[in-house]
Amino acid sequence: MKPTIPKTVAHRLPLYLRRLESLDADGVETVSSHDLARSLGLKDAQVRKDLAYFGTFGRPGVGYPVRELIPKLRAILGTDRTWRLALVGFGNLGHALVSYRGFRRKAFKIEAVFDADLAKIGHRAGDLVVQDIADLVTQVRRLQIPLAILALPAEAAQAAADELVRAGVVGILNFAPVTLDVPAGVAVINVDLTVCLEELAFHVRMARAPASG
Amino acid sequence: MKPTIPKTVAHRLPLYLRRLESLDADGVETVSSHDLARSLGLKDAQVRKDLAYFGTFGRPGVGYPVRELIPKLRAILGTDRTWRLALVGFGNLGHALVSYRGFRRKAFKIEAVFDADLAKIGHRAGDLVVQDIADLVTQVRRLQIPLAILALPAEAAQAAADELVRAGVVGILNFAPVTLDVPAGVAVINVDLTVCLEELAFHVRMARAPASG
């Protein structure tokens, strides 16, 4: 009944949600797979197929009901509840993340901040206080925090990831420029800014010299 | 002779480079596709095939020469020269990006910073000064800046992207939570922190309830 869901849909579902929320804010009541696809640079059949993995949401001849589909997508993504986060690393990026207003609809909330730098421990981070990374395991376990954002230098990242796993974290958003080694059952999403820029440079270079090496 | 390069290798090449640089720093002289793959969670044949799109770099029975492969990968990615960047948006994230030390080997260098907020214009951003976004087109065109980082709120992002394109920018790293509409020939890499967290939540949810909806 459920064919296995392609890994790529996990990335597109949030884009559908983002676009639907924008359409809803503009008062749009219904959207066709064709229009939704075009606004995201996709093909209509892909949108229909992606959504169809999870249920029947559209009406032939009409399209998808924007307002109704939003909570359904949230439920699919698991963002119909609040996910508490631990932030590990309070450098420039960590600082920006604490103040980031974009964690949509409060589905994500940073509940603890850690750093190894003694100069930072005890300082305010939004309405939190930066804690010693040595207390990470106890604190994260005590608060039962399920997700973490890792914003540490490369050298410190794997050790911190190990501790997060020991503390019971099941998902890590990793900004450190290393590939983390974690046990099966722990999800990792990697965001390396340099990797992104290198990828961009590569695409630009390809666009200008498609054939040569 | 050149079969078309899968889109996915554009993402893996920077990971190979990152790992090779780390191995080089540790004094490792040679690495096999098997070891390189395992450290990145890939299969050995994939590493070999990816690299083989661009040349013959390995030696049978030995592996890949770490020190020699690094500059070759840089040339492939186009990071054997410095890419100048414009940063558009000097909020929390923009601030972090200016101070980010991870733009490897200085292949990426922010050369101009823009914001629409009058309160920010004229302030120091690293060793630069925040300029009025109204001057974006003239300044970016004058300095011939090829790449941009867009770190603006969703509402302002498309308009800024249009101006960047008008100014001659050919690649955009987009942190704004919208899908940009740009002409063919302009590359875009998207990084939406909320999308990343939603993707993470989805994976965690799947891992715990693989079959149900």
Place this chain on the structure above:
DNA sequence: CGATGTGAAGTATTTCACAGCT
């Protein structure tokens, strides 16, 4: 021998195209 480079085989994902609902 151990490890590469690579056709061929195997999967996964996307796109087509159309029956059927509104």
Place this chain on the structure above:
DNA sequence: AGCTGTGAAATACTTCACATCG
């Protein structure tokens, strides 16, 4: 008439497996 949901076809990507080289 317009648009969904979906098998079937097409394409893209990954993995296998092996001849070949150092």
